Amino acid sequence: MNSGFTTTGIIFMIAAWSSVFLVTAYSVGKILIGDKFKKIGQDDIKH
Amino acid sequence: MEQRERWGSKIGLVLAMAGNAVGLGNFLRFPVQAAQNGGGAFMIPYFVAFILLALPLMWIEWSTGRLGGKHNHGSLPGMFDVMWNSPFAKYLGVSGLFVSTIVMIYYCYIESWTLGFAYFSLTQEYFDQGTISEMSSFLKSYQGVESGHFDGIGTAYIFLLITIAANFYILYHGIKGGVEKFAKVAMPMLLVFGVFLAIYVFTIGTPDPSVPENSVWAGFAFIWNPDFSALSDAKIWLAAAGQVFFTLSVGMGTLQAYASYMRENEDIALSGLATASINEFVEVILGGSIAIPIAVAFFGLTTATMIAQSGSFNLGFVSMAVVFQDLPFGNLLGAVWFLLLFFAGITSSVAMAQPIISFLKEQFGFTHKKAVIIIGLCLFVCVQFVVFFLKYGFLDEMDYWAGTFGLVIVALSEVVVFAWIYGMDKGWAEINKGANFKVPKIVYYVIKYITPVYLIFILIYWTINDAIPILLMNNQAPENIPYLWGARAMMVILYAAFTWLVYKAWKINGHKFNYHKK
Numbered sequence: 174m175n176s177g178f179t180t181t182g183i184i185f186m187i188a189a190w191s192s193v194f195l196v197t198a199y200s201v202g203k204i205l206i207g208d209k210f211k212k213i214g215q216d217d218i219k220h
Numbered sequence: 221m222e223q224r225e226r227w228g229s230k231i232g233l234v235l236a237m238a239g240n241a242v243g244l245g246n247f248l249r250f251p252v253q254a255a256q257n258g259g260g261a262f263m264i265p266y267f268v269a270f271i272l273l274a275l276p277l278m279w280i281e282w283s284t285g286r287l288g289g290k291h292n293h294g295s296l297p298g299m300f301d302v303m304w305n306s307p308f309a310k311y312l313g314v315s316g317l318f319v320s321t322i323v324m325i326y327y328c329y330i331e332s333w334t335l336g337f338a339y340f341s342l343t344q345e346y347f348d349q350g351t352i353s354e355m356s357s358f359l360k361s362y363q364g365v366e367s368g369h370f371d372g373i374g375t376a377y378i379f380l381l382i383t384i385a386a387n388f389y390i391l392y393h394g395i396k397g398g399v400e401k402f403a404k405v406a407m408p409m410l411l412v413f414g415v416f417l418a419i420y421v422f423t424i425g426t427p428d429p430s431v432p433e434n435s436v437w438a439g440f441a442f443i444w445n446p447d448f449s450a451l452s453d454a455k456i457w458l459a460a461a462g463q464v465f466f467t468l469s470v471g472m473g474t475l476q477a478y479a480s481y482m483r484e485n486e487d488i489a490l491s492g493l494a495t496a497s498i499n500e501f502v503e504v505i506l507g508g509s510i511a512i513p514i515a516v517a518f519f520g521l522t523t524a525t526m527i528a529q530s531g532s533f534n535l536g537f538v539s540m541a542v543v544f545q546d547l548p549f550g551n552l553l554g555a556v557w558f559l560l561l562f563f564a565g566i567t568s569s570v571a572m573a574q575p576i577i578s579f580l581k582e583q584f585g586f587t588h589k590k591a592v593i594i595i596g597l598c599l600f601v602c603v604q605f606v607v608f609f610l611k612y613g614f615l616d617e618m619d620y621w622a623g624t625f626g627l628v629i630v631a632l633s634e635v636v637v638f639a640w641i642y643g644m645d646k647g648w649a650e651i652n653k654g655a656n657f658k659v660p661k662i663v664y665y666v667i668k669y670i671t672p673v674y675l676i677f678i679l680i681y682w683t684i685n686d687a688i689p690i691l692l693m694n695n696q697a698p699e700n701i702p703y704l705w706g707a708r709a710m711m712v713i714l715y716a717a718f719t720w721l722v723y724k725a726w727k728i729n730g731h732k733f734n735y736h737k738k
Contacts, residue, residue: 176437182445185260197501200494204230
């Protein structure tokens, strides 16, 4: 394959993608879990 | 006065905020900026600017908005008035109403092109325009810039009307029933479309095996191979700062308007981080994986560079449309791409109307529906100039003064008011109130010292290099000059009108604003 993609370029791309993905997964995941617990808590109060 | 609305759920708020931040720039501007400014090396100043500039501004805007909302202010004049006990504060906040309204006027028109092109993809309207120059003429003819495929701008006008109607339909139903409900559908769809297209791009490989150097991997190499010599160039650092600025929609007053509908002790630390990271996911991972790799695979590096440099719209509207004609199910793929852009656009444009709608409701006692109808009619009148004078640079003039320079002015105002006038200790407490995530203490010092200095540096550089030549209309065609003055006149009139409205509002309601009384 003659793409001209260098090892450093691939490392940069993987590093950028994985750091963005991890922070997104952490923050959005924590909010989704929080919303879920909040909803369960509200349901408990209603019951 | 109507009771202040609230967001229905945390995830709805985050999706609406992320929808506000994710816009056309994520898919069209980011890959071009990365490729033009050192490839992979661009990501170093990009992430530095993200941490030192964008993320602090994001937290400042959320805090400012939530604090303003506590005192029933959903726009910057009132928010600054809460934070700064000075008769000047509310007038400084006029810039927040001005920037969001001006950008909304022309952004709606650009957004309508994406809807039009989604329709043209499905109906294969442009499928006989097989070259870059033919497709470029098709776009210009659609915009009314030159004659050709379309007989006048009637078609573009119909899509503009549909776009305005869609925007104001969402706004008419309020924060919870309109904006939040729409964001919960549009943002997941945008992500699904984006992920689908990005995965599809990986399967394209080398479209013409006889030209192996034209491949999607060469496109990724173009964006990501680092040129470390670029790091010593101040322009690259400023380009990166500019990109993170545009991409997060900071400096417009829109994030503050959305945040003003939060509850007093609702978390902003984690929600702000989630919003920023969703935006980065869409920009760095999805935005960098579609338009440029496809253009390089089908046209080669040299032509792709030329297309990218000839304007962001050409990459999205011209080269992509040419490629779709060569792909199986190209009409469906084209529709997915342009609908993706439409969703990115509309989730941002509905946010742009929010500050002025909140202002009219809170300061003049308008009902929500009355405020939305008035703003809709004003937008409809103002956008006429953008549509009919597009070829004379009317839109570009508005984009520069409000959508570029204005953002930095608003951002600098808010960081100075937040960190230096309201006080960093109180500001820090505001950021951490109800926090579900511990913001590192270093951010305190970044907000107080580094972010304002960074913004001052950008402002000085842009003033010298761009603002003065643009103000003097250097290199402008003589036939454009009256229209550019017209654009400036419209902006000055709107700014003066907003200032007068703020003056009137405080004359009527000023005695009720007792937050500075002990």
